[in-house]
Amino acid sequence: MKMINCKKSLIIWIAGALVCGTLSAQEGDFDLSSQRSESQDVLPVPGKKLDHQGIIINPTPQRLVFHKESTLNISEGVCLKDRQDKFSNDLGFVSFNKKGAKLSIDFGTKVALKRGAKAISGSYAMSIDDKGISITGYDEKGAFYGIQTLRQLIESPATAGGKLPYLEINDYPDLKYRGVVEGFYGTPWSHDVRMSLIDFYGKFKMNTYLYGPKDDPYHSCPNWRLPYPEKEAKNIAELIQACKRNRVDFVWAIHPGQDIKWNEEDYENLINKFNWMYDLGVRSFAIFFDDISGEGTNPVKQTELLNRLTKDFVKAKGDVSSLIVCPTDYSKLWANPTPQGSLAIYGETLDPSVEVFWTGDVVCSDLTKETLDWVNSRIKRPAYFWWNYPVTDYVRNIILQGPVYGLNTSLNNTHLCGIASNPMEHGEASKLALYGVADYSWNTASYNPIDNWERGLEELMPEAKEAYRTFAIHSCDTETGYRRDESWETNTFRIDNWTENGFQALREEFDRVEKAPEEIEDGCINRALFKELQPWLIEFGKLGTRGKQALELMRIYRSGQDNAVFWNKYVQNLMSREERENYEAHKSGTMKLQPFYENAMDDMGYGFLARLMGETPMYYRGIGSFNNAKTTLSKLMFDNDSTTYYTSGIAQKAGDWIGIDLGSVRNISDISILQGRNSVDDVDYFDHALLECSEDGTAWTPLSKELKKQYVILWNGEPVKARYVRLKRLESARTNYAAIRSFDVNPARIENLGFHLDAENQQQALYAFDKRLGTSYKNQGILTFEVPENVKGYILLIKPIATASPAKIKQLKTDGTQVSETVIDSAYYTTELSDGVSQIQIEGDVELFEIIPQFK
Structure with missing residues (x-):
């Protein structure tokens, strides 16, 4: 399949x-992506945990009656009567003793029907009483299945010491295959x-x-x-x-x-x-x-x-x-x-x-x-x-x-x-x-x-069950396609819904997540299983660490402590490109844990930047008709990396759309969208679409004419007030997935910056001035920018890059004369401008998240 x-x-x-x-x-030109149509509905897991009183049998027998007041002692072994001479090699879990409890195994139509076994392949009847253990199969498979039930009885916690409860089992399979x-x-x-x-x-x-x-x-x-x-x-x-x-x-x-x-x-x-x-x-x-x-x-x-x-x-x-x-x-x-x-x-x-x-x-x-x-x-x-x-x-x-x-x-x-x-x-x-x-x-x-x-x-994994359970309960969902419920016992929250009880409960869960990999490594006897799980366990432990740190950051953020304290801890808890690549390669916690981390960091970063700027920062959030548009997958449209993409994960259909929420109503004049996983021959895109905007998310206004077979969509026009922008699918025979590599509204452009900027990569350097903490510029040379009027200083939000020599910041006059030079020695760095300074120059290796002007 x-x-x-x-x-x-x-x-x-x-x-x-x-x-x-x-x-x-054999795949040829067969394209399954055009034929998938999972609903992506995440349905809860039914059922509840039962108390089996230490007796574990899987599959669940059709009929089992215990007589718990009596037990059969097989601690000294069993005396086997294999009436068909078929099963001695299947009983490695017991010891044999001619003086031990009797174990009789037989199969055949007549003896099985006499014992009440159902007349289908695989059925068996079992009894344990003062006469010993009797297993009778309708056929050889039935008797073998009875042996497997006995094996599980002996391995059950309640029978440790070799005492089996008296019981009667009449069992058979519902399905042939x-x-x-x-x-x-x-x-x-x-x-x-x-x-x-x-x-x-x-x-x-x-x-x-x-x-x-x-x-x-x-x-x-x-x-x-x-x-x-x-x-x-x-x-x-x-x-x-x-x-x-x-x-x-x-x-x-x-x-x-x-x-x-x-x-x-x-x-x-x-x-x-x-x-x-x-x-x-x-x-x-x-x-x-x-x-x-x-x-x-x-x-x-x-x-x-x-x-x-x-x-x-x-x-x-x-x-x-x-x-x-x-x-x-x-x-x-x-x-x-x-x-x-x-x-x-x-x-x-x-x-x-x-x-x-x-x-x-x-x-x-x-x-x-x-x-x-x-x-x-x-x-x-x-x-x-x-x-x-x-x-x-x-x-x-x-x-x-x-x-x-x-x-x-x-x-x-x-x-x-x-x-x-x-x-x-x-x-x-x-x-x-x-x-x-x-x-x-x-x-x-x-x-x-x-x-x-x-x-x-x-x-x-009996030796590390609780740690395995922690990993498993957060490793259920596919994110796309056939969705599965995940993390159903964990409650996460946004920063505005903080409670102390919620904080403590979530911190305890992230602590379990952080410790689970080591506990599984120490306790998992099946090393082949551990080897398969290990790449995911490594990333799972890291998820626990950054989740705990995000919670501690939320406490600092809410307390309004020193900005430098917050930013230093915040920037250290951001995932680097390499860390994100490693996580994306072996994901877990996709439904609640990683989204909590992403949302917490985004919310705090947005609020922190708003405090420093004194105005509303840029805000991008993915929206759409596909259920997974609400997940962190949609952030791949806004990561300024055209090699990554958001994918719907299911077939597109009439009325589908993908868009962006800007957080508030803004003047929109510039939109750039890259559809598909490439711009050459990819099939996962809206081949007939319309660009629309809206102030309230209900009434939509067209911005473009009908767009046909366009991977690259560029729109410029007179400013329009809107909070939401979307690309809507129009009538089409296409049923492939939909994918978008980038979705930019009012992207930072040199001509709109308002001052001169000079850097080795000028377009990338704009990320230091785009009013978003989700982007950054890694300066590895010299960045120079003009100081606008009324600016008295700057706040630099940075992440130092480990090199032999620290980065420096220089203040220059119009003629290039250097007024001052200082070492950038903090992730939260502030500088006041000297009189007559018209340019700032940053030299050395440093990752710049945002350069924020402070006005007179």
Whole structure:
């Protein structure tokens, strides 16, 4: 399932800090960004934490009855009666003792029905009483699942010491297929990670692993026709054996659609590849026709191929499972709903044994009854839900550690045949989400997202659970696309809403954030998991530090202490370009924590500058019809860096707009906008638009004529009073994202400065006089500016650059005679002008945020 097209990347690039995978051959000219339409609604996580009294079993059993007044002591071991001689290698978590408690394991239709087990694959009955432990499966998988339940009982805190409570369990899965599809773009999992995950699937009763990494060249173009090289073939054979040990079906998927020829030669190529994989041990196969263009998308040819393979290969072999297909129209967003559409053709002509994947209403989407009703009525069978979560190949700077939710708990096997989660390229870090998918797909009606997440945290990192929880609760949201709730226990505030209680609570949370990385490093036994998390943990700790410092700055700001004290601390807490690049590459806390920091620093900087200037500073805030226009992503339009950009993250539609709030009504005469991620051939822009302004945000006045296919928009005119300016989308067939690199209103220009300015980079030097603390000029030579009349001195708001010699400030007369020279020895530097001074000269390395004149 295509989540990213690097030719048309969906990621926000910050000075090249983010690394995008290579463009795979099978992608061709397929452009998913024109077909995404997530709503970006952030829905709260349902459920609540439960008290399990120390007994933790995942997935939640269908029926479990405790008799807690009695226990069975297995501390001295168990006496195994493996009636089918199948499970001795699956019991490494117990010790054996011929005199120990009896452990009886059996399976089969007759014995299972006698014990009341449901007549479906994977069901089992278990009892623990004075006679010992009895596990009876409907089939071998059922008995194996009963063993996994026993394993979790023994590992539970309440059974420490080997005393198991008497109980009865009657358990079975709700869905036929419960598993994982390795179907993301980007770096495929390593062999070790795959092996680790297969053990994880088995422990939590997942029964399917679909092998389909898009960047495996022998899975897709250009080499799907060729056999795997020896090393890769050996690895696949090992994966198959690991799956057998864990009673997981290994499904090998092929992705031939981008260059397949509907002829006998390619049919034979496909049969040959299937036979090679069969010889490696594969007994389950899938064909993916997703994310392709050209003749391979023909649904008639697709169904003819699938039906022929079912007859010639699946049925001929006799021991091969039914085929699974991912159609080209795998989402409702762009599927043809008519009887002539691909899905209807599948329903009318495709062999009923073939399972059909479906992602829902859009690419990343909740599992709802409505979407299943829609697709099932066309494909004439219960769909196989391909859930694009926790996949992050469209936001590779995010690592998702939040709860699994958005899955309807009233569904059953009449609505869908199964669910396959498409995880992150970080396999170990995906286990937290897969723990939830396992729970939901086994017992849908009892699924409790919050409780499952709490249990999952304990399962993955018991030695550092609280620190991991702190990291995970603030590492949930994608910012764009398929939004997830985050930081729901944390209340942030703006400076005008300060309370002492709010301050203390938030400071305690930032303190936990700051300490979490070290605690996780010390306590996480799974070093592979820690290695995956580490880049995010480093930035997470820094976020905790700057959040705490922002809170302390708020206290100083409110107290009205010495300006120098405030500015020195303030400028030290500003993120440098490098720090921001590092954070953007590994983001967390995007919904509340980082926005708190950004808003606090902006609010204090704005108020501080207003105090010093005695007038209203420049103010830019992003606004728009897209939900993420309210996030800190919109600040990328105002960072004076044309390599970064704000992106809508979802498809543009009628009435959409992106704009700027200037904070107050101003005279506007100059507007400059750069649309798209570049000005040459980018697709993410409004190709038919109108520039408008408004005083109140309700009544809008056009400033331009209709703008067609313009990346660069420049407007100059007579001053117009407005607080808001926006670029509004007009009628267009375009459904790509929208992106803006810069949105400037009344930008600082040399000709409007009012005095002479001379610097190595004159345009950049304007940032020292633009009445904004969000910009700065790094002087590394000499900056000279003329002193206007009535100015008696200056305040310099700076950040010193560490060099061998400090910067200096010189006062000069008109003829160039130097009147004075002093060292700039403070971040908050003031200077009074001597008589006859007409120029100020700043020499040396120093970052100038603002040079503020003080008038007579």
